[in-house]
Amino acid sequence: SQLFFDQFLSENSLNGKSDEAIVNSLIKYLVDQPATRVLLYEFPQNETQAKYFMKNCRNPSNVFYVKCSKDDCQERMLEVGKDSPDYLPSSILSKKIRNFNEHAEKLLPLLRNSPTKFLELDTSA
Numbered sequence: 001s002q003l004f005f006d007q008f009l010s011e012n013s014l015n016g017k018s019d020e021a022i023v024n025s026l027i028k029y030l031v032d033q034p035a036t037r038v039l040l041y042e043f044p045q046n047e048t049q050a051k052y053f054m055k056n057c058r059n060p061s062n063v064f065y066v067k068c069s070k071d072d073c074q075e076r077m078l079e080v081g082k083d084s085p086d087y088l089p090s091s092i093l094s095k096k097i098r099n100f101n102e103h104a105e106k107l108l109p110l111l112r113n114s115p116t117k118f119l120e121l122d123t124s125a
Contacts, residue, residue: 001035005043019048027057037061046103047110054114063111068123070097 008029009015014022023044030038040060044050054060068076073093080087088096112118 001033001037002039002041003029003043004041005045019046020052023049023052023056027053030057044107045099047106050107050110050114059114060116062117062119063114065108065111065118065120066123067120070094072124073097 005026008026009022012025012029014025017025026043044053074090077088077090077093
């Protein structure tokens with residue numbers, strides 16, 4: 001099964017909550033799922049979430065990091081089209097990219113060095 005983390009946060013009124021509260025809710029949700037494998041999109045969002053999840057749940061078996069330039073992201077978002085529910089205005093997309101880049105400095109080395117299979121996909125090629 002798959003889970004879009006941003007949607008999970010919204011549906012469970014978790015936006016603005018502490019990382020520990022967010023991850024606890026996610027763990028409780030995952031424990032109740034019948035699927036043995038779950039693909040989590042956009043999780044973890046920072047080092048604290050990653051450490052808390054790995055300490056209190058388990059290490060992920062695979063981590064996929066999709067590397068994409070800001071310009072490529074914005075170009076692809078325009079291809080999605082403004083009428084799509086998946087469309088993000090440029091200002092929101094830029095904020096999400098900036099937030100990711102701020103946390104990536106600590107998060108990516110942590111995930112690369114954890115006992116998991118870390119796969120980096122570069123979309124610029």
